[in-house]
Amino acid sequence: MINNVYQLVSPRTIAVKFQDVALGERVIVRPRFMAICHADQRYYQGKRNPEVMRKKLPMALIHECMGEVLHDPTGTYAPGDNVVLIPNIAGHGPQGVYENYAAGSGFRSSGIDGFMREFVDLPLDRVVSCNGVDQQVAAITEFVSVTAHAYHRFDVAAHGKRDRIAIIGDGSLAYAVACTLSSLMPQAQLVIIGHNSEKLSLFTFAAERYLAYDAPASLTFDHAFECAGGNGSADAIDFVIEHIAPQGTLMLLGVNETPVPVFTRNVLEKGMTLVGCSRSGREDFELAVATMRQPDVQQRLRQIVFVDDPVRSVKDIKRVFATDLQTPFKTVFEWCL
Numbered sequence: 445m446i447n448n449v450y451q452l453v454s455p456r457t458i459a460v461k462f463q464d465v466a467l468g469e470r471v472i473v474r475p476r477f478m479a480i481c482h483a484d485q486r487y488y489q490g491k492r493n494p495e496v497m498r499k500k501l502p503m504a505l506i507h508e509c510m511g512e513v514l515h516d517p518t519g520t521y522a523p524g525d526n527v528v529l530i531p532n533i534a535g536h537g538p539q540g541v542y543e544n545y546a547a548g549s550g551f552r553s554s555g556i557d558g559f560m561r562e563f564v565d566l567p568l569d570r571v572v573s574c575n576g577v578d579q580q581v582a583a584i585t586e587f588v589s590v591t592a593h594a595y596h597r598f599d600v601a602a603h604g605k606r607d608r609i610a611i612i613g614d615g616s617l618a619y620a621v622a623c624t625l626s627s628l629m630p631q632a633q634l635v636i637i638g639h640n641s642e643k644l645s646l647f648t649f650a651a652e653r654y655l656a657y658d659a660p661a662s663l664t665f666d667h668a669f670e671c672a673g674g675n676g677s678a679d680a681i682d683f684v685i686e687h688i689a690p691q692g693t694l695m696l697l698g699v700n701e702t703p704v705p706v707f708t709r710n711v712l713e714k715g716m717t718l719v720g721c722s723r724s725g726r727e728d729f730e731l732a733v734a735t736m737r738q739p740d741v742q743q744r745l746r747q748i749v750f751v752d753d754p755v756r757s758v759k760d761i762k763r764v765f766a767t768d769l770q771t772p773f774k775t776v777f778e779w780c781l
Contacts, residue, residue: 448562450761450781451502455490458758459502470565472515473527475779477583478560479508479749480768482699484553488765504557507531509779510574510582511564518568526577528585529559530570530729543725544593551723560761562781572729576737581745583776587616588745589724589732591624594669594695596728601719602693605666606632610687612680613671614638614647616748616773617697621669622647623744627735635665637683639676643772646747656683663687673698678705685710693717748773756780 449461484505486492492500510528513521521527533556535549543549552558574582609625609632611618622634626649633651637659638644644653654663656679666689672680677700684694685707694716711718724732735741750771752764755778768775 447565448781449504449557450560450758451504451557452487453502455497456488456762456765458761460758461502465563465565467515467517467565469517469568471513471518471521471527471568471571473511473529473564473566473571474514475509475511475529475559475561475564476526477510477579477776478506478779479583479587479777480506480765480775481508481553481587483507484558485765485768487553500555503553503555504560505553506558506560507551507553508584508586509559509564510579510585513571514563516568520568521571521573526574526579526582527571528574528582528729528733529564529566530572530726531558531586532570532723532725534569534725542593544723560779560781569726572726572733574733574736577733577742578746580749580751580776581736581742582733584620584745584749584774585729585732585736586724587774588620588624588736589728590697590721591617591621592731592735593724593728594621594697594721595624595628596731597719597721598667598669598693598695601717602667603691605689608633608635608651608665610635610637610665610668610684611650611671612637612668612684613673613676613698614640614643615671617673618669618671619643619646619748619773620745621671621697622650623741624732624735625669626650627738627741628731635663637680649744659683659687664689665692667693667695669695669697671697673700675700681706685714685716688714688716691715691717693719696720749776750774752777754778754780
């Protein structure tokens, strides 16, 4: 079976590779809606280290995708079923090590072809039903699964006093974390710390919202999720160290390509726990979908989804990446290639 794979071969240059795929025992899925991640954008714009670019390319982009089942030899899914695709290729590690950190793990659209293809063939365990979730919202399930993974890690690492949880950041990741925690920890008060008043206004379900420069000196919370990343990482971590209660847990989710200084004296004095979170596994996808099926969560997530015009050509691929640079949250598009 011949598959068309749309690969990035150099910054902002897409070429079509024809690939012969043996069906075997894998589930065949037709991609329907996709979302662009900052990581995809960095590859597309050529903003990764040149050595990394040489190593990774050529490569099909996109790791946030939902689609329709075309064929499932196991009979688990029927043709037409809506599913989300898991980009993580599970590694093999000792008991207790999550699949996304285990040795030998891989990730689609990071050195391995992502989902910009005519169809995708995956093992059964890399497919999760998303029936009951709007297709355009289901496109960001992978993104939400990262927040579900952070919750899983937090639930293991943090002490039991969880009355006040701070989220540092006001972008897509912070909003998705807030949606997930509001569902899974409904008794906790969410405190949002951001830099953009317009973005902060979307967090209507949070107990408190502050601009970072205007937060009261007396502000405190039990634990925190850092979602700033980039140039904002250092300030976000400093803010948490200053305001978190003793023995609080700081979940680090924001990505920064450069080293970030950490005031270790105060970390030690407060007995803090710092936990790094990246990507997700199957159980996180299952939790994400279950959470997204809740009407209030699904409606909230719609607030950060901008649906661009369908992609019907290579020219359209270039258009959606350009559009994504202008949208404040998540860019979703229908895949018609």
